[in-house]
Amino acid sequence: MRIKITSILILTGMLIGLVTGLVYLSSTAYHVLKTPTPVAVSFDVERDPPAITRGEITFKGVGEIPEILEILDEHGVKSTFFITGRVTDNYPQTLNLISQHGHELAVHGGYYHDQKIRGLGKEKQIEEINKTIFLIENLTGKRPVGYRAPGHQIDSNTINALEELGFRYDSSVVPSLAGFYLYDHKLYAPSFPYNPDYSDPFKGGDMNILEIPLTPVFLNGNLDSLLAYQGQFITKLELIISVVKCKIYRKPLVIYLHPGLMADHPNEPSGYRSGKYLIGEFNEILTFLERLNVRYVTLEEIVEEAEETEEIGIKSQDR
Numbered sequence: 001m002r003i004k005i006t007s008i009l010i011l012t013g014m015l016i017g018l019v020t021g022l023v024y025l026s027s028t029a030y031h032v033l034k035t036p037t038p039v040a041v042s043f044d045v046e047r048d049p050p051a052i053t054r055g056e057i058t059f060k061g062v063g064e065i066p067e068i069l070e071i072l073d074e075h076g077v078k079s080t081f082f083i084t085g086r087v088t089d090n091y092p093q094t095l096n097l098i099s100q101h102g103h104e105l106a107v108h109g110g111y112y113h114d115q116k117i118r119g120l121g122k123e124k125q126i127e128e129i130n131k132t133i134f135l136i137e138n139l140t141g142k143r144p145v146g147y148r149a150p151g152h153q154i155d156s157n158t159i160n161a162l163e164e165l166g167f168r169y170d171s172s173v174v175p176s177l178a179g180f181y182l183y184d185h186k187l188y189a190p191s192f193p194y195n196p197d198y199s200d201p202f203k204g205g206d207m208n209i210l211e212i213p214l215t216p217v218f219l220n221g222n223l224d225s226l227l228a229y230q231g232q233f234i235t236k237l238e239l240i241i242s243v244v245k246c247k248i249y250r251k252p253l254v255i256y257l258h259p260g261l262m263a264d265h266p267n268e269p270s271g272y273r274s275g276k277y278l279i280g281e282f283n284e285i286l287t288f289l290e291r292l293n294v295r296y297v298t299l300e301e302i303v304e305e306a307e308e309t310e311e312i313g314i315k316s317q318d319r
């Protein structure tokens with residue numbers, strides 16, 4: 001009899017434990033899923049990729065920007081455009097248009113996209129980056145606060161130069177193993193926004209500037225971020241996985257795109273898939289993302305939110 005009562009008590013205890021656990025898990029899952037994921041849609045505006053133009057310097061991507069802006073408006077998206085000095089200098093009307101639509105203008109390297117900045121001393125890097133800051137500020141009246149290095153190429157001098165120039169964030173790091181810029185991908189870098197170390201931009205540390213890494217995608221063989229170099233967009237399955245991962249780890253999803261790929265390049269070598277049709281696919285992706293409970297933010301807004309709250313994972317080394 002006593003044994004029977006004891007087993008009933010044990011069973012009841014187990015049952016209560018199980019139910020409590022399930023309630024806890026489902027409420028956590030509910031909370032995770034119902035919190036909208038911050039999604040930053042960012043564009044790198046530069047000369048069209050030379051691999052596609054067969055070495056010719058063209059700027060067809062700049063011509064696609066008005067259509068891209070319309071799509072962003074339709075979806076209520078405010079995004080961040082990283083621009084080279086040369087584009088700023090040659091296409092001031094386009095920059096004004098981007099700015100009039102309420103998007104953030106940020107710096108993409110020095111005057112020329114292909115100019116190597118990494119490896120130069122800090123003072124020299126400051127001088128090169130200053131050329132683009134000056135052009136953007138002169139045109140819009142607003143000093144840019146964000147930076148992305150062409151080819152993701154940064155070193156400790158770059159990040160120190162950026163902090164000295166008053167930048168609030170850098171968004172160059174790709175925390176993955178492979179991709180088109182194999183050498184520049186850092187698997188050990190945090191995939192959360194983090195404050196870098198003064199001597200290593202790929203490690204968390206005490207700097208004031210925030211590093212907002214790109215979100216790598218691991219399926220489809222493309223470890224680059226959301227638009228692969230050859231013009232293949234992320235699949236819906238990849239999007240779902242990426243968004244759910246961001247929800248679980250409470251980090252923002254950072255998409256990066258090249259208008260240069262979203263223009264027709266009829267003479268592109270085989271294997272590339274650039275073209276205007278990608279603008280349609282981009283539209284579809286925004287529509288799909290909206291069903292996944294996301295909210296669109298600029299990268300500058302990520303910095304603001306990170307400064308206000310610990311929610312976004314500032315100073316966190318977790319992956």
Ligand SMILES: [Zn+2]
Pocket residue numbers: 044046108113149150151
């Ligand atoms: Zn670039």
